[in-house]
Amino acid sequence: MSITVQLPTMLARLAGDTQTLEARGTTVGDALTDVIARYPALGPRLRDESGRPYGFVTFYLNDEDIRFRGGFAAPVADGDEVIVVPTVAGG
Amino acid sequence: MTATGTEPVDLSEKRDDVPELSTEELQRYSRHLLLPEVGLEGQRRLKAGRALLVGAGGLGSPLALYLAAAGVGHIGIVDFDVVDVTNLQRQVLHGTRDIGRPKLDSARDRLGDINPHVQVETYETRLTSANALEIIRDYDLVVDGTDNFPTRYLVNDACVLTGTPNVYGSIFRFEGQASVFATADGPCYRCLFREPPPPGMVPSCAEGGVLGVLPGLIGTIQATEALKLLLGIGTTLVGRLLLVDALRMQFRTLTLRRDPECPACGTRTLHELIDYEEFCGLRATHSGAGVPEVSPAELVAWRARGDAIDLVDVREPGEWALAHLAGARHVPLGALSGALDTFARDRTIVCSCKGGARSAQAARQLRAEGFDNVWSLTGGILRWRAEVDPTLPGY
Ligand SMILES: [Zn+2]
Numbered sequence: 435m436s437i438t439v440q441l442p443t444m445l446a447r448l449a450g451d452t453q454t455l456e457a458r459g460t461t462v463g464d465a466l467t468d469v470i471a472r473y474p475a476l477g478p479r480l481r482d483e484s485g486r487p488y489g490f491v492t493f494y495l496n497d498e499d500i501r502f503r504g505g506f507a508a509p510v511a512d513g514d515e516v517i518v519v520p521t522v523a524g525g
Numbered sequence: 526m527t528a529t530g531t532e533p534v535d536l537s538e539k540r541d542d543v544p545e546l547s548t549e550e551l552q553r554y555s556r557h558l559l560l561p562e563v564g565l566e567g568q569r570r571l572k573a574g575r576a577l578l579v580g581a582g583g584l585g586s587p588l589a590l591y592l593a594a595a596g597v598g599h600i601g602i603v604d605f606d607v608v609d610v611t612n613l614q615r616q617v618l619h620g621t622r623d624i625g626r627p628k629l630d631s632a633r634d635r636l637g638d639i640n641p642h643v644q645v646e647t648y649e650t651r652l653t654s655a656n657a658l659e660i661i662r663d664y665d666l667v668v669d670g671t672d673n674f675p676t677r678y679l680v681n682d683a684c685v686l687t688g689t690p691n692v693y694g695s696i697f698r699f700e701g702q703a704s705v706f707a708t709a710d711g712p713c714y715r716c717l718f719r720e721p722p723p724p725g726m727v728p729s730c731a732e733g734g735v736l737g738v739l740p741g742l743i744g745t746i747q748a749t750e751a752l753k754l755l756l757g758i759g760t761t762l763v764g765r766l767l768l769v770d771a772l773r774m775q776f777r778t779l780t781l782r783r784d785p786e787c788p789a790c791g792t793r794t795l796h797e798l799i800d801y802e803e804f805c806g807l808r809a810t811h812s813g814a815g816v817p818e819v820s821p822a823e824l825v826a827w828r829a830r831g832d833a834i835d836l837v838d839v840r841e842p843g844e845w846a847l848a849h850l851a852g853a854r855h856v857p858l859g860a861l862s863g864a865l866d867t868f869a870r871d872r873t874i875v876c877s878c879k880g881g882a883r884s885a886q887a888a889r890q891l892r893a894e895g896f897d898n899v900w901s902l903t904g905g906i907l908r909w910r911a912e913v914d915p916t917l918p919g920y
Contacts, residue, residue, distance in 0.1 A: 522727065523672060
């Protein structure tokens with residue numbers, strides 16, 4: 435199963451300057467764990483020390499906020515896209 | 526409510542004092558009058574419309590210019606800043622001759638030139654929990670062009686509490702976000718981001734930089750949404766989040782739902798405005814929160830007497846390239862936890878950044894890892910520039 439994880443440019447430098455990462459897993463959490471295993475520096479930017487989502491990084495599975503699909507336990511299927519939306523405040 | 530089926534919010538219904546347009550105005554707005562979706566009726570609604578811009582900076586510049594040109598009759602602007610040379614790369618509301626002037630003064634001059642039919646109301650103050658509700662109540666909508674988390678949460682909550690739509694835009698480096706929050710049925714900013722990041726975790730544009738044209742892109746999207754709301758036409762970004770990636774030139778919209786647990790618009794347990802500095806964890810950072818601080822003069826003295834000092838600059842790479850203190854080494858805050866083995870326990874560690882907030886956080890982090898002799902340089906490179914080395918460029 436191949437999932438795509440889309441990073442914003444601000445996090446791409448922690449993932450070998452790539453914004454589009456291939457990942458494996460059956461849930462959003464699995465897919466993120468897979469990506470973090472390859473790019474450990476991403477870990478603390480995507481989830482807290484106990485592995486839970488932060489309130490200031492929102493994850494989308496395709497077009498839907500994962501909080502309405504079971505959070506990190508949201509099931510993913512081949513071809514799905516996980517989009518990382520970090521909070522930014524610039525103006 | 527789904528995203529694509531969102532009804533436009535018609536703000537003008539509540540007005541019965543729709544103004545007439547003069548001959549000069551009819552000519553001025555002729556390209557609007559030709560649009561069946563605007564026409565004479567719509568243009569009169571715009572003239573009756575009241576928009577409050579929070580911030581006259583990167584986003585506020587195109588917003589103010591286009592809303593004024595479009596004939597929005599009443600434009601309020603909240604800002605307390607002075608035009609600085611570093612603003613001019615993106616803040617097209619202000620010019621080189623305005624350097625040192627209050628932004629509200631140059632905004633008033635520029636908008637008066639673009640469209641003398643517009644009434645500009647200026648508020649030379651920081652938007653606070655004490656004044657936000659009173660200011661916002663006078664307006665049909667608010668456009669958020671602020672540059673910090675506390676004010677963004679303040680604007681959001683004040684909009685939810687007063688039932689005022691919040692046209693949101695936010696930028697960083699090459700990326701931007703836009704949406705419309707706080708309409709009667711739509712989600713709010715807190716539904717998207719439940720809480721702010723801890724101080725220092727997400728760099729600001731002053732720390733990480735921003736492509737000058739990006740606020741132009743996002744600000745004009747906000748202006749478009751504001752005009753649609755005032756006109757009551759089209760499908761707005763209510764219930765949708767627009768993500769813009771200027772580097773890849775990709776636009777994408779995601780569905781936004783009201784969070785049933787949102788304290789502002791869901792459970793509605795938030796009845797009044799709170800202390801937003803505290804909410805964003807900034808009280809602790811400003812005071813240094815128990816981290817020992819060293820002033821520039823003290824650090825100069827320590828070095829002069831030959832202390833073994835590890836001066837660690839925790840800013841972003843672009844900031845380091847722009848200017849850094851002689852003898853410092855560079856470990857960005859985000860990379861600190863991965864670089865612990867480069868620190869020696871028998872040396873004095875002094876962390877530095879731009880203004881002293883991130884270095885205090887780095888020092889706290891190092892202390893938590895068991896380093897005892899850790900200090901934060903008070904006031905960062907800005908104070909160093911003012912007190913020790915004026916040849917360093919400011920930014
Ligand atoms: Zn909400």
